[in-house]
Amino acid sequence: MEVIEVKDLVKRYRGNGFAAVDHISFNVESGEIFALLGPNGAGKTTTIKILTTLLKPTSGTAKVAGFDVRKDKDSVRKSIGIVFQEPSLDWRLTGRENLDFHARIYGIERKAREDRIEEVLKLVELEDKADVAVDKYSGGMKRRLELARCFIHYPKALFLDEPTLGLDTHTRRRIWDYIRELNDSEGVTIVLTTHHMEEADYLCARVGIMDRGKIIALDTLKNLKDLIGSDLVSLEMDASSNVEVFKKLDFVNDFRKYDDFVTLKMERGDLRIPAIMEVAKREGIEIKSVNLRKPSLEDVFLHFTGRRIRE
Ligand SMILES: Nc1ncnc2c1ncn2[C@@H]1O[C@H](COP(=O)(O)OP(=O)(O)OP(=O)(O)O)[C@@H](O)[C@H]1O
Ligand SMILES: [Mg+2]
Structure with missing residues (x-):
């Protein structure tokens, strides 16, 4: 009812x-x-x-x-x-x-x-x-x-x-x-x-x-959460970095850039981080931090609005 x-x-x-x-x-x-x-x-x-x-x-x-x-x-x-x-x-x-x-x-x-x-x-x-x-x-x-x-x-x-x-x-x-x-x-x-x-x-x-x-x-x-993906890997780097290289990785299903952060959607992010770091090194991109997580509502909000929740 x-x-x-x-x-x-x-x-x-x-x-x-x-x-x-x-x-x-x-x-x-x-x-x-x-x-x-x-x-x-x-x-x-x-x-x-x-x-x-x-x-x-x-x-x-x-x-x-x-x-x-x-x-x-x-x-x-x-x-x-x-x-x-x-x-x-x-x-x-x-x-x-x-x-x-x-x-x-x-x-x-x-x-x-x-x-x-x-x-x-x-x-x-x-x-x-x-x-x-x-x-x-x-x-x-x-x-x-x-x-x-x-x-x-x-x-x-x-x-x-x-x-x-x-x-x-x-x-x-x-x-x-x-x-x-x-x-x-x-x-x-x-x-x-x-x-x-x-x-x-x-x-x-x-x-x-x-x-x-x-x-x-x-x-x-x-x-x-399912809509957003199973695992998200966020990489912190200089905003001017060429992030297109990450998009081209075959295990990356989706891709968002926000300020100094690039968030990649994938399955089994835990197994993929070494390959991501390898690509970054090859391209001369300095990764300042890496974060692996399950999608939060923040991600859901970002997905639907293109903005962060606390603006
Ligand atoms: N009495 C009012 N007269 C004119 N505009 C108002 C009035 N109360 C709210 N608003 C406007 O209506 C919009 C929605 O306000 P509301 O208070 O419903 O938001 P909210 O989601 O509860 O926000 P918060 O998370 O800050 O509590 C805002 O733009 C606000 O400025
Ligand atoms: Mg309110």
Whole structure:
């Protein structure tokens, strides 16, 4: 069953000459974790705001849990949980009070509320900080509390806009594990946005890659990676080097040049590196570094846009 259905969605902000969201379509199935991945200004937050009824689309349709985001706002709101890109906790209240306030808004009865608060605190491991004011929380703790808050009312779908923005690697990984556990234990459908390839890779089977308001690729990570190739060998060298010689190697299936880097796509790169170095030596090209890797989302992005993801 589709929990999210987006068709031909467009958003133009007043005064902008371009569409922040430009005819995008995608569906997310029940229980899925789906990521919108893209650089700054791609249109991710705008999409999330439309799906959570905070912004009206210019045209197109979007349904969440079967309800139209334009015609049935209240039903959509009851079916979803959100973590915003900007923190939105009440810092003067304790963690528990923040959760309690939220649960009351959703009309959860006192006993059920108390039980549920214990349950969500446990999932994000904040039981012992529950009665501390939020302004004494670290960035990671605040994020965990926001995560706990967004699913307290048993939503069908969660929207997490950059759930690990500004967090260190260790905390980020913990948040990922909570997101996974939440998805596992409650079967909730999750749409998240991220700049981080590793994040989408860790959490999602399927991604939509957004760039300048458009979804430029929509597929499973596996398919996207298959498209790019099995092994990539990147060579760092002077940008003026004659790189055509690498293109001519019979085991090289594809070839990209970017600044000082040439990336060659091939099978069994581990066995081919000596031959590549041999050619470089013969042609008098000084190789400054060699990197052998499996394709990342960065490569996928480069493949579709010809640009790097962080520009
Ligand atoms: N309220 C607004 N008024 C006018 N333009 C806006 C508004 N909000 C966003 N935009 C523009 O719409 C485009 C998409 O912005 P959006 O915030 O959706 O991107 P994003 O993918 O979430 O980026 P980031 O990764 O930086 O969070 C950008 O060009 C942005 O400048
Ligand atoms: Mg954003």
